[in-house]
Amino acid sequence: MKKTLIYLTLISSLIACKKEVETPDYNENELTAMTVEFDNIVGGQNLILNNSTYFNTAGESYKIDLLQYFVSNFKLGKADGTYFTVNQDSSYFLIKGSNRNTRFATIKVPEGDYTTLVFTLGIDSLRSAMDISKRTGVLDPSGGMDDGMYWGWNPGYIFLKMEGTSESAPLDPTGQRKFRYHIGGFGGYSAPTINNIKTLTIDLRNRGIAQVRKNRKANIHLFTDIDKVLSGKNTISIAANSSVMFSTFSTSIADNFMEMFTHDHTEN
Amino acid sequence: MLALIVLIFACSKADMNLPFSGFINPAHFPQPVYKFANNPVTKDGFELGRRLFYEPRLSRDNSISCGSCHIQSSAFTQHGHDVSHGIDDRLGRRNSPPIMNLAWMPNYMWDGGIFDLDLQPINPITAHEEMDESVANVISKLQDHPDYPALFKKAYGSETITTATFMKSLSQFMLMCISSNSKYDSVIQKLGNTQFTDEEAAGYKLVQQKCGSCHAEPLFTDNSFRNNGIGTGLNDDPGRYEATLNETDRYKFKVPSLRNLAYTAPYMHDGRYYRLDAVLAHYNSTVQHTPNLDPVLINGGIPMTAQEQQQILAFLNTLNDKNFISDKLLSEQ
Numbered sequence: 001m002k003k004t005l006i007y008l009t010l011i012s013s014l015i016a017c018k019k020e021v022e023t024p025d026y027n028e029n030e031l032t033a034m035t036v037e038f039d040n041i042v043g044g045q046n047l048i049l050n051n052s053t054y055f056n057t058a059g060e061s062y063k064i065d066l067l068q069y070f071v072s073n074f075k076l077g078k079a080d081g082t083y084f085t086v087n088q089d090s091s092y093f094l095i096k097g098s099n100r101n102t103r104f105a106t107i108k109v110p111e112g113d114y115t116t117l118v119f120t121l122g123i124d125s126l127r128s129a130m131d132i133s134k135r136t137g138v139l140d141p142s143g144g145m146d147d148g149m150y151w152g153w154n155p156g157y158i159f160l161k162m163e164g165t166s167e168s169a170p171l172d173p174t175g176q177r178k179f180r181y182h183i184g185g186f187g188g189y190s191a192p193t194i195n196n197i198k199t200l201t202i203d204l205r206n207r208g209i210a211q212v213r214k215n216r217k218a219n220i221h222l223f224t225d226i227d228k229v230l231s232g233k234n235t236i237s238i239a240a241n242s243s244v245m246f247s248t249f250s251t252s253i254a255d256n257f258m259e260m261f262t263h264d265h266t267e268n
Numbered sequence: 269m270l271a272l273i274v275l276i277f278a279c280s281k282a283d284m285n286l287p288f289s290g291f292i293n294p295a296h297f298p299q300p301v302y303k304f305a306n307n308p309v310t311k312d313g314f315e316l317g318r319r320l321f322y323e324p325r326l327s328r329d330n331s332i333s334c335g336s337c338h339i340q341s342s343a344f345t346q347h348g349h350d351v352s353h354g355i356d357d358r359l360g361r362r363n364s365p366p367i368m369n370l371a372w373m374p375n376y377m378w379d380g381g382i383f384d385l386d387l388q389p390i391n392p393i394t395a396h397e398e399m400d401e402s403v404a405n406v407i408s409k410l411q412d413h414p415d416y417p418a419l420f421k422k423a424y425g426s427e428t429i430t431t432a433t434f435m436k437s438l439s440q441f442m443l444m445c446i447s448s449n450s451k452y453d454s455v456i457q458k459l460g461n462t463q464f465t466d467e468e469a470a471g472y473k474l475v476q477q478k479c480g481s482c483h484a485e486p487l488f489t490d491n492s493f494r495n496n497g498i499g500t501g502l503n504d505d506p507g508r509y510e511a512t513l514n515e516t517d518r519y520k521f522k523v524p525s526l527r528n529l530a531y532t533a534p535y536m537h538d539g540r541y542y543r544l545d546a547v548l549a550h551y552n553s554t555v556q557h558t559p560n561l562d563p564v565l566i567n568g569g570i571p572m573t574a575q576e577q578q579q580i581l582a583f584l585n586t587l588n589d590k591n592f593i594s595d596k597l598l599s600e601q
Contacts, residue, residue, distance in 0.1 A: 131306045132386045133432040141390055142403035142431045152391035154381035154511050189383040190374065193512045248513050 028087070031108035034210065034218040036117065038071065038095045038103050039264070043227040049097055057231040060238045062166035062179065067097030067226060068149060069160040070123055070138070073199075074107050076210070077116030084109050092123065094138040094149065095224070104219075114210040117202040117220055121257045122159030124197060128186040151184065154246060158184040159196060160257070162229055169242040179238045181229065182245040183253050194246075196254035200261050208266035219267040224260050232256025288314070291371070294448035296457050296486050300371035302385060302443060307436045309443060312423040317441030319419070320434070322600040325409045326389075327355055327399035334392070334438075335600060337364045341593050343528035344368060344445060350539030358397040361503055363539035365524065366532055367445045368592070372487055378521045378537045380493055381511035385442065386435045403431055410434070447527050447592040455586070456486065464586065471583025478570050478580075479526070482562075488526035488587065494562040495519040497555035497569065501538050519558050530588040544584065548577045 040047040042054045042064070050065045071093050074086040086107045093105040105119075127139065135141060139157070141150040149158045162181045169177040187195035202222065204210060210218045230236040234252045244250050288311035293300060307313075320326070322335045337352050338344040344367035346352055352360035362378050376382040382391060392398040393406060407429050410416040417427035424433045452472075454462035464472060475483070484490040493508040500519060508517035521537045535541045541550065555561070555569035564570075572580065592598075 129383070131303075131432075132384070132435050133306070135431070140404075140431050141387065142407060148394075148402070150390070152382075152387070152394050153377070154379075155383065155387045155390075188512065191380075191512045191514070191517075193514065246510075246513070 028108070030110065032111055032212050032214055033106055033108050034212050035104040035106050035220070036071075036074065036119070037219055037221045038105070038224050039221060040067065040095070040097055040103070040224050040226055043225065043231075047097055047226055054227060056227060056238070057235050058168075058237040058239075060166055060168040062164055062168070062230075062238060064097065064162060064164040064226065066147070066161060066163040068147065069095050069121060069224075070149065070157060071095060071105055071119050071121060072127075073118075073120040073124055074105065075118040076109055076114040077118065078112060079115045083116075083118070084112075084114075088127075092127070092138055097226075109212055111212050111214060114212065115203070115205050117204060117210075117263075118199065120197060120199050121260075122184070122197040123157040123186065125186040125195075128156050129189050151182075151246065155189075156184050156186050158182045159198075159254075160184075160229070162226065166238045166242075168237070168239040170239075179242045180245070181243075181253060183250050183257075185246060185250060185254075194248060194251055196250060196257075198254060198257045200258065202261060202263050204263055204266060207263045208268070210266050211268040213268075216268065221264045221266065223262050223264050225262070226260070228256050228260040229253060230256070232259040291443055294446065294453070296453065297369075297448060298372060298487075301374050302371040302439075304371075304443075307386065307439055309440045310423065312419075313437050313440040314444055316419045316423045317437040317439065318598070318601065320410075320438050321441050323410075325413070326393055326401065326406050328401040329355065330409075331355060332399060334367075334389070337392075337398070338367045340595075340598055341531065343447070343531040343589075343593055345532045347531065347533065350534050352398065354395070354398040355400045358400075360395070360397045361505060362537050363534065366528065367442050368447050368527065369487055369525065370445065371443045372491075374491055375522075379508045379511045380522055385439045386432075389435055389438050403434070407431065407434055441598075445592075445598055447589040449591040450527065450589040451586040452583075453486070453589075465582070467579050467582040468586050469583075471579035471581070472586075474572070474576055474580050475526075475583055478572065481564055482523045483526050489523045492523055493517060493520040494523055495521075495558060495560045496536075496551075497558065497561050497565050498536055498540065498550060499556040500558055501540065503538070505538065507537065516560055519560055526584060527587045528589055528592065529584055531593055544581055545577065548572060548580060552577070 045052055047064065047067065050063065053061050053063055055061050072091055074091050075083050077083045086109065094102060096102045143150060149161060151158060160183045164179055165177055166179055167177060169179045171177055183196055185194040185196040187193065204220065210220050212218045234256055236253055241249060244253055291304065291309040322333050324330045324333045326333060332355055337346040339347060346364040351362055352364040354360060365378065370385055376385065376388050382388050390403055393401050393403055411429050420429050420433055421427045423437060451462060454460060455464055482490055482492065482494060506518050508520040529544060533542055535547050541547045551570040552572050553569065555565045
């Protein structure tokens with residue numbers, strides 16, 4: 001009896017799993033590739049690493065020398081209220097400020113007209129706790145301390161990493177005035193803790209819906225305003241908080257993520 | 269049942285000519301919590317993991333291995349070091365814990381921050397004061413090595429080394445570091461004619477009464493996190509708080525096992541006690557009221573007479589597992 005129960009649980013969990021990764025109404029081969037472009041800007045300027053000087057709402061000037069963030073779990077909605085969820089195994093992207101080729105998230109969806117884009121800034125809790133064999137590609141936790149997006153001591157992904165210099169930052173032992181923001185936190189595995197996963201919903205109707213057709217390549221062009229990390233609904237002062245990593249204060253920065261993304265236009 | 273006992277005995281002799289037994293759950297231990305279904309222990313996987321455990325290429329300048337701070341003769345701790353001593357003579361801030369009975373632990377490290385053994389090695393490999401290397405770089409060093417690609421192929425079917433196969437292989441070795449052959453284990457399992465002396469038997473009763481609520485049998489830890497009143501220490505280490513950011517976890521550390529204490533001095537998360545009598549003296553008379561002090565210690569610690577302390581020390585000696593620290597299966601080959 002007990003064995004049967006275990007088998008039953010196993011089978012039902014397998015079925016449950018299957019539902020999550022496949023959309024039964026669509027054949028994977030019939031899907032069409034499209035892209036979501038994450039075009040990094042800072043206030044009214046382009047992001048140029050190690051070069052341009054920017055100003056936050058706290059009135060501080062700063063330069064950015066490293067910027068990386070994860071976007072994941074893409075979903076596209078139609079005017080009738082239905083959503084298509086992209087195959088989760090192919091729905092994780094690392095956008096790097098240092099490499100313009102990484103700005104496109106290529107996803108596969110059925111043909112159709114889409115009016116809403118939903119995605120996550122960060123990595124969902126399920127994937128954050130998954131067996132290491134499921135953490136390949138950008139999720140491979142093998143990166144180094146410099147550009148790695150993973151915490152080894154309290155396992156979890158860094159959702160957004162932004163580093164740079166500012167005259168407002170305190171002098172560190174190496175003689176630099178650096179700021180470092182490493183923001184993550186998926187809610188904890190066995191004991192609850194901070195959750196900085198943010199789900200963004202973008203209405204595409206004002207600036208152009210995505211018309212996905214075979215033999216064409218729709219591109220939803222978003223602006224990611226990096227200044228919003230410091231200058232959103234919470235004003236973050238570099239002088240007061242030059243280094244923010246796994247801490248309760250990080251939630252104030254993560255709340256600002258909600259304002260980073262705007263839809264500029266769609267190329268169909 | 270009998271067959272299992274025989275197997276355990278065979279295992280304890282560590283006869284290298286015997287066929288590899290894989291992971292065997294000692295009869296008097298609870299079910300392990302490690303998900304073996306995702307990483308079954310095989311001979312090839314274990315042997316590869318053992319070689320990796322003793323492989324200095326895991327560190328930035330190829331100078332230290334896992335085995336440098338987890339020495340088998342010290343029950344896989346760094347004997348004599350209050351805090352771990354890593355690359356370039358850098359010092360960590362915590363005492364290196366034993367690689368022992370990990371299959372029964374729900375999480376790892378003094379603060380329990382790591383919830384999956386397969387993710388654990390990333391921490392010491394990348395920590396600045398430990399191995400100061402990147403996992404990607406270790407994998408490329410191993411990939412270029414004359415032996416490793418073939419060993420990975422033998423264990424996992426591919427010469428291409430991945431983070432997953434690298435980590436899982438290390439897990440296989442660490443999971444086999446089982447200490448279950450102390451005198452206590454023989455008495456409990458009624459193996460042979462092994463019996464406690466009167467002093468040990470008295471100490472056993474005292475440990476059950478006075479220590480058992482945290483140091484629960486048979487692993488001698490309940491894997492909980494507690495502030496045992498030793499005071500905050502020089503570096504004000506917040507312990508479990510760092511992993512949960514929950515104020516009620518500040519100054520709490522994982523309850524360590526009482527097994528193999530003879531080999532693992534010094535004691536506590538920062539190695540501040542060099543002898544066990546000093547540890548007992550602390551519980552008896554120097555418990556400090558820092559935030560989140562464990563409720564069982566609030567009313568005057570754990571009073572013990574001098575005779576009781578002697579009896580407890582006698583019993584703790586029965587938890588030392590000579591076989592574990594000399595088992596050739598777990599040694600550098």
